[in-house]
Structure formats: structure tokens, C-alpha cells
Amino acid sequence: MAQYFPEVTKIAYEGADSKNPLAFKHYDADEMVMGKSMRDHLRFGVAYWHTFKGTGADPFGPGTILRSYNDSDDPMKVADMTLEAAFEFYVKLGIDFWCFHDRDIAPEADTLAETNKRLDTIVAKAKKLQADTGVKLLWGTTNAFSHRRFMAGAGTNPQPEVFAYAASQIKKAIEVTHELGGEGYVFWGGREGYDTLLNTDMSRELDHLALLLQMAVDYKKKIGFGGQFLIEPKPKEPTKHQYDFDAGNCFAFLQKYNLLDYFKLNIEANHATLAGHDFQHELDFCVGNGILGSVDANRGDLMLGWDTDQFPMSIYETTMAMYTILKGGGLTTGGLNFDAKLRRQSVDGIDLFYAHVGAMDCFAKGLKNAAKMIEDKTFENAVKARYAGWDTDFGKQIETGKIGFDELEKYTLENGEPEINSGHQEMFENMLNDYLY
Numbered sequence: 001m002a003q004y005f006p007e008v009t010k011i012a013y014e015g016a017d018s019k020n021p022l023a024f025k026h027y028d029a030d031e032m033v034m035g036k037s038m039r040d041h042l043r044f045g046v047a048y049w050h051t052f053k054g055t056g057a058d059p060f061g062p063g064t065i066l067r068s069y070n071d072s073d074d075p076m077k078v079a080d081m082t083l084e085a086a087f088e089f090y091v092k093l094g095i096d097f098w099c100f101h102d103r104d105i106a107p108e109a110d111t112l113a114e115t116n117k118r119l120d121t122i123v124a125k126a127k128k129l130q131a132d133t134g135v136k137l138l139w140g141t142t143n144a145f146s147h148r149r150f151m152a153g154a155g156t157n158p159q160p161e162v163f164a165y166a167a168s169q170i171k172k173a174i175e176v177t178h179e180l181g182g183e184g185y186v187f188w189g190g191r192e193g194y195d196t197l198l199n200t201d202m203s204r205e206l207d208h209l210a211l212l213l214q215m216a217v218d219y220k221k222k223i224g225f226g227g228q229f230l231i232e233p234k235p236k237e238p239t240k241h242q243y244d245f246d247a248g249n250c251f252a253f254l255q256k257y258n259l260l261d262y263f264k265l266n267i268e269a270n271h272a273t274l275a276g277h278d279f280q281h282e283l284d285f286c287v288g289n290g291i292l293g294s295v296d297a298n299r300g301d302l303m304l305g306w307d308t309d310q311f312p313m314s315i316y317e318t319t320m321a322m323y324t325i326l327k328g329g330g331l332t333t334g335g336l337n338f339d340a341k342l343r344r345q346s347v348d349g350i351d352l353f354y355a356h357v358g359a360m361d362c363f364a365k366g367l368k369n370a371a372k373m374i375e376d377k378t379f380e381n382a383v384k385a386r387y388a389g390w391d392t393d394f395g396k397q398i399e400t401g402k403i404g405f406d407e408l409e410k411y412t413l414e415n416g417e418p419e420i421n422s423g424h425q426e427m428f429e430n431m432l433n434d435y436l437y
């Protein structure tokens with residue numbers, strides 16, 4: 001097979017003192033952390049759409065990134081070469097998982113039948129490459145947002161014909177994800193949302209979205225697909241009001257439509273911050289409600305109000321994220337998928353390696369910090385102490401509903417003003433820094 005990244009050999013772990021930008025300083029795949037290998041904790045994935053289809057295009061100009069695997073007028077030849085390049089990249093990087101949209105891996109043709117045929121051709125090749133390399137599919141998904149037919153949404157489109165098209169596409173994408181042994185299947189809202197209520201029936205659109213998801217659940221059962229269904233929240237972009245705004249919003253939606261048994265969430269760092277939340281807040285909400293499924297590991301730019309999808313680089317963020325993930329029992333069928341793209345000026349193939357190596361190291365260091373924080377019980381004990389009042393008889397009586405307003409009023413009249421305790425936030429922040437330095 002042709003080599004698309006001849007300048008790179010396999011990325012090795014060289015330890016924290018290494019100055020080699022193409023070596024891991026913290027990610028040692030087989031190193032054990034809290035009784036589990038780093039590989040099994042972190043379950044890193046590469047996002048096909050950004051890493052292999054990203055061109056650096058922005059609203060002011062077309063792509064800047066040229067790749068030899070794109071160099072053909074035949075779209076299926078490009079798809080074929082790109083898939084080979086992708087697996088060469090996965091192996092050289094030492095990554096265990098990949099993720100894709102149907103239209104990333106095989107180009108759309110003039111009819112759905114022809115498009116599906118193209119997809120089958122590429123999926124057969126991907127299956128072989130997976131078997132040859134041991135790289136696995138973390139999740140598949142459908143791109144039901146780029147084509148012009150989906151300009152007003154897929155499942156929430158005002159026209160049933162477009163709903164039907166989306167359903168057909170999702171059906172096929174679930175089939176190929178199943179064929180490739182995918183551990184999950186993601187539903188990101190795409191253009192499920194609206195820009196103005198002057199032309200939108202929001203309640204009806206949400207009913208339709210739930211219907212589409214219910215059909216997907218039925219079909220999953222029918223074909224015996226055992227992967228986890230995931231919803232990926234995002235508050236805005238492309239529409240002004242995306243329906244799957246944040247984790248809390250998705251949780252309410254799943255409950256209302258009786259879908260909670262079948263879905264977990266795929267939390268993206270950049271979508272959390274766009275919704276005005278910390279990445280860790282969204283993760284913690286999911287852990288607390290038993291709905292953390294998987295993670296899109298990237299970052300936004302807090303100065304910018306859009307989805308910049310940058311590679312994670314903040315040890316603080318990855319430490320806090322891994323702390324919550326570990327406390328929640330870790331990733332099981334999910335993983336850390338780098339849904340991140342190179343900047344427009346990072347045009348070299350080697351930049352893809354720098355980006356992923358750095359991001360993997362950043363999460364590996366975050367994992368080690370978080371494990372230490374958990375083993376030391378520093379924050380666990382502090383939080384326990386802060387809520388200790390609830391473990392007294394009095395607290396227990398409230399928590400178990402044994403006493404109500406009358407008793408609480410009596411207690412307060414008898415005991416008067418409560419003594420208040422400091423939250424010691426600054427001290428805790430200093431203690432966190434002790435783990436980061």
C-alpha cells in the first residue's frame with residue numbers, strides 16, 4: 001500500500017523528559033492507573049471528518065490543506081485512498097478507535113441506492129482494515145445536515161419527504177455501524193433546531209424528532225445492533241436554537257418521550273462551553289443521572305462564540321474532566337473522540353500527528369492527576385465534611401422526608417440563626433494546583 005505519511009514512523013512513549021514532538025511524554029498505553037491500563041481508561045478515537053476530510057476552509061476562503069490522498073478526480077478513488085491513509089495514521093499514532101459519518105467515508109451519488117452501494121464498497125474495505133490493524137469503531141453516525149435537502153432539518157423538517165430521506169439514511173448508517181462492530185451510534189442534531197418561530201412549529205418538530213429516534217430504537221432491536229445510542233447536545237450553530245441544547249435539556253427530552261432506557265449522551269467540550277457550562281459541569285450532570293455515554297474531546301476558544309473544535313491542550317480541563325469520569329466509573333462503551341480540527345495555517349500532514357499526540361498526552365496527564373486526586377481522597381473528604389450536617393440525625397430526618405415544614409419551623413424557632421461554614425474555595429483551588437504542578 002502507498003504511504004501517505006512517510007515522514008512519520010510509529011509514535012513511541014519516551015517519558016516526561018523527552019523533547020521529541022513526535023513522542024508521547026505521558027501516554028504509555030499499557031501503564032496501569034488505578035488497576036486499569038491507560039489505553040482502557042482513555043479509549044482514544046480519531047474523528048474522520050476533521051482529521052481526513054478537513055480542508056481548513058472558513059467562511060472567507062476555501063481550503064488550504066492539500067493531501068495526496070485527495071489527489072484524484074474520481075471521488076471513489078479519493079474515498080479509497082483516504083481510508084488507507086486513515087488506517088496508516090491510526091496505526092502510526094497507536095490509537096484504538098475511529099469515528100465517522102456515512103458521508104465522510106463514501107461520497108454521495110445521484111440516488112440513495114447508488115449512494116448506499118458506494119458506502120457498502122468502502123465499508124467492506126474498512127472491515128478488512130479493522131481486522132488487519134485491530135483498530136475498532138467507537139461510533140458511526142449520519143450526516144443529515146450538509147446536503148441542501150436538509151436545510152430545514154432532518155427529523156424536524158417541515159416536509160415528511162425529507163423526514164423519510166433522513167430515516168432511510170439513518171437506517172443504512174446504523175446497519176454499517178453494526179457491520180463494523182461499532183460500540184455506539186451518535187445522533188447529533190445537525191440542523192434540528194430553528195431560526196425563527198414565524199415559520200416554525202416547535203412542539204410538532206420535537207414530536208417528530210422523538211418519533212425518528214423511536215424508529216431508530218425499533219430498528220436497532222430488529223437487526224440486533226448491540227451498540228449504545230448516544231445523543232450529542234449542542235446549544236447553537238448551525239441553527240440559532242438547537243433543540244438538543246445541553247445535557248439537562250436532552251435528559252428532559254428523553255424522559256418526556258420515554259426514550260431514557262435507550263440513549264446516553266455524547267458530551268463535547270466545545271458544545272458545553274457554547275452552552276455557557278464548564279465541560280466538567282456537563283460530564284457531572286450526566287454522571288449524576290446515569291447518562292454519560294461518550295465524550296468528544298476538544299476545546300473551544302473562550303474569546304470566540306462559535307464551535308472552533310480545537311485540540312484539547314489544557315491540563316486543568318483534562319484533569320477535571322477525568323476526575324469526574326473516573327468518579328462516575330469510567331468510560332465503558334464510550335471513549336475520548338478527538339472531534340477537533342487543525343487550524344487553517346496548519347497545512348502539513350505532520351501537523352495531524354502533533355495535534356493528536358499532544359491531545360493524547362494532555363488527557364493522559366489529566367488521567368494521572370485525577371487518579372492521584374481520587375486515591376488521596378483530598379476533595380472527596382472535603383466535600384463529605386462540607387455536607388456532614390446531612391449525616392446527623394437532624395439531616396437524615398429531612399433527607400428521608402420524616403419531617404416537614406412544621407418541624408423545620410419549630411427547629412429554627414428554637415435554635416435561631418445557623419452558624420455558617422466557609423466554602424474555602426481559594427484553598428481548594430490551591431490544593432488543585434498542587435496536583436497540576
Ligand code: XLS
Nearest residue numbers: 141188232268296307339
Ligand atoms: C458538530 C458535531 C458533530 C458530531 C457528529 O458540531 O460535533 O461533528 O460530533 O455529527
Ligand code: CA
Nearest residue numbers: 232268296339
Ligand atoms: Ca462532536
Ligand code: CA
Nearest residue numbers: 268270307309
Ligand atoms: Ca463541535
